Amino acid sequence: MNTDTPRQSKTYVGWDIGGAHLKVARILSDGSIETVLQTACPLWQGIDKLEEAYHSVCDTLPTNDIHVVTMTGELADSFSDRKQGVYRILDAMAHLLQQSFAVYTGNEGIVNNEAIADIESVASRNWQATGEWLAERCREGILIDMGSTTTDIVPFKSGRIKVQGDNDATRMRYGELIYSGISRTPIMAIADRFDIDGVSYPIMAEYFATIADVYRLLGELPEDADLYPTCDNAAKTMDGSAKRIERMFGCDWDGDMRTARVKAQAIAKVQQLSISRALSTLLERNRLSERVCVIGAGSGYKIVQCIAEDLGLQFMPYHRLLNNLPKHLEDIACRCATAIAVADLER
Amino acid sequence: MNTDTPRQSKTYVGWDIGGAHLKVARILSDGSIETVLQTACPLWQGIDKLEEAYHSVCDTLPTNDIHVVTMTGELADSFSDRKQGVYRILDAMAHLLQQSFAVYTGNEGIVNNEAIADIESVASRNWQATGEWLAERCREGILIDMGSTTTDIVPFKSGRIKVQGDNDATRMRYGELIYSGISRTPIMAIADRFDIDGVSYPIMAEYFATIADVYRLLGELPEDADLYPTCDNAAKTMDGSAKRIERMFGCDWDGDMRTARVKAQAIAKVQQLSISRALSTLLERNRLSERVCVIGAGSGYKIVQCIAEDLGLQFMPYHRLLNNLPKHLEDIACRCATAIAVADLER
Structure with a gap:
């Protein structure tokens, strides 16, 4: 979606609206990253949570930017179905931004929010934006974006995404x-x-x-990766x-940290094995070479590194593809890879 | 725990204080059941929920009864540990009943609330009370009490409970x-x-x-078995x-009830298989004959019947062991089997 104004004067804001987190990236017309941030956004509690999340970050974002939106939040059970979810999220953003904005669609590129015809290619397409951005740059590889709730695995080859699934159920x-x-x-969802x-x-x-309790105990939970209260509303401490x-x-x-860590290790192992198995299957199905590079994104990118290296695969964190990124933004840039990707795809 | 007053003038109230439900049974000195009821009691939200649950039922219970308490509610994560949970539940009951009362302990019989030495034999012993009551009456058999959250399987032989586990973890x-x-x-806890x-x-x-959604869709959810809001706070309907x-x-x-029911059936099957497997293991381990009778209790006793009959085992619902029970109390008596058992053990 190009506009009439000359490109060099613009800044681009990517919004990745998840069911649990809002991620925002503001990039300048030369592609450099000015701001990247993440905040809690419990959409299952209602659409007003998006407004709250927006207001918690919008002070740092100047107006007159070009905004690009992608989402997974439409699956929250506060919406009667995904279609309603997509419309309500887009309506809320229109109300908040007070201007028309761009929306990432998987199949029709980036379109104006008032011109969306196909809801299916707006719903849960954020993985596709990151994959598309990567495929343009790296030609061949496999993206593993391990977020707070889900892990996307997106193989790409000859500069194109190679996937079989087209929506959450088939993916x-x-x-x-x-x-x-x-x-x-x-934990109960990992195994019984x-x-x-x-x-x-x-x-x-x-x-x-x-x-989060498992990775905290193992010393592998990145700071700020866990923005939600604990299950018992008690402290986010090792104890x-x-x-x-x-x-x-x-x-x-009983106060024995070693025993608790052994249990945490056993849980982490089962979780990582499920990702590792899917990765192996996708490598084989897409005939990617054994020397393919795994690109890790999401707050769990260091877990992705362990999984890739255990399989003897090359690994690169997503942030290494970003030019002139200050070191202190590396983790947050990985976490908000999709917000950066949609903003940069529009640039 | 006998008292000085003559038995015939007494009535006995059994309290089964779970982590999600409070169950109460009031029985007369001849053993007949006067009242049985169940109410929601979300203890994970705090001990004040027990007071609320108590007040929602106590109008129907006259004072001057003999009260007997058993529990599983101490495992709620609003308590720092089980020990604290047991003490806080007992304290709350002492405050509510305004008199001393009896507490079921697995190892030392029924003791006065002020004389409890061993917290371990108070915590999560409700299954033992029901098993003990049954073993006295049926000599040999296997109790399966399928409640809202858990299923207890308690084999008994020669009038004695035959179990290996002694607490939740080992059980x-x-x-x-x-x-x-x-x-x-x-559903996420059943399988991935x-x-x-x-x-x-x-x-x-x-x-x-x-x-509950699965059994509702299959037409197998007993009325009043699901006292909690649905996950999306929407209607408890088939749709x-x-x-x-x-x-x-x-x-x-998409409105297709058949497809949704096929999915529900697949989920129910996996759940029932996990119970069925445990049942087979316990029959074998305890060398119970193939003609042993499965006694079904809990709000899921009809599911237990299906599981038992699929294995070619005899089945009897718990309520059939109760004398002169009016038909309209059969379901609730099965659901509150433990509350009846502790009251009757004290009689």
Whole structure:
């Protein structure tokens, strides 16, 4: 979507509106990143949460920018269906931005918000934006974007995305969307039992702990990756996480950090194996060479690095593809890869 | 715990204080059941929920009764640990009843609330009370109490309970406690994928639907078994459940009830298989004869009947063991089997 004004005077703001987080990137006309940020946005509690999230970040964003929106938030169960979700999110953004804006569609490129014909190619297309951006730059590779809730795996070859799934349901079926992330995933959703020292320990089907507790305990939870309250509304500390994880196994934590860490390790292993398996399947299905590079994005990109290296694959963090990025923005740029991608695709 | 007053003048009230429901049974000195009721009691939201639940039922219960308490509610994550949970529940009951009362302990019988030495034999012992009561009457058999959240499997032989687990963690490990019930179990806790017509469909790790939606859709959810709001706070209707189940699979419901029911059937099958497997293991481990009778209790006792009959086992609902029980109390008596058992054990 080009406009009449000369390009060099513009700045571009990418909005990635998820079901749990709002991510925003502001990039200058030379492609350099000015701002990247993420804030909690619990859309399952209602569309007003998007307004709250917007107001928590909009002070730092000047007006008169060109705005580009992508989303997964339409799947929140506060909407009667995805179609309603897409419309309500777009309406809310129109109200907040007070101007027309661009929307990323997978199949028709970037279009004006008032000209959207096909809801399906707006709903949950954020992975496609990041994949498209990467495919243009790297020609061949595989993107693994491990976010708070889900992990997208997007292979690309000869400068084009190579996927079989076209929406959440089919992407899950083909292993291109793994419903497991670095912070929000409830432990009960990972498995109903975990092997520790050769013994299988069942867990409680209760919302007592999330994978954020697991990675916190293992020292692998990035700062600010976990923006939500803990399951018991208690402290985001090692002790708190140990207590919550032990509770999943029906135990009271006795203060032994080592035992709790062994359990956390067992849980992390099962989660990583599910991503690793999907990655192997996709490499094979798309006939990608063994020397292909895995590009890690999302707040879990360092977990992605471990998974790739365990399979003997090359790895590169997404931020390395960004020019002149200050070191202190590397983590947040990886986390907000899609917000950057949509802004840059519009540039 | 006997008292000085003559038995014939007494009535006995059994309190089964769970983490999600409060169950109460009032029985007369001849053993006949006067009142049985169940109310929601979301203890994870705090101990004041027990007071609310108590006040919602206490108008129907006269004072001067003998009260007996058992619990599982101490595992709620509003308590720092189980010990604190047990003490806070007992304190709350002391405050509410304004008199001393009896507490069921697995190992030391029924003791006065002010004389409890061993917290471990108070915490999550409700299954033992029901098992003990049954073992006295039936000599040999296997109790399956399928509640809203969990399923207890308690074999008994020669008039004694035959179990290996002694607390939640070990009972889960030995298959005596299955963390799966008829209403509160989130679908994501049952499995991460379900086979439908030979295809494996992954689901979202989101709290979009519970097993209550599954059984409602299959016409097998007993009335009043699901006292909690739905995941999306929308209607407890077939349509609402179909929509929530389809959302788990990443789909919008298109109005086709048949497709949604096929998915519900696939989920129910996996859940029932986990109970069925544990049952088979326990029959074998305890060398119970193939002609042993399965006694079904809990709001899911009719599901238990299907599981037992599929294995070619005899089945009897718990309510058939109660004398002179009016037909309209059969379901609620099954659901509150433990509350009846503790009251009757004290009689």
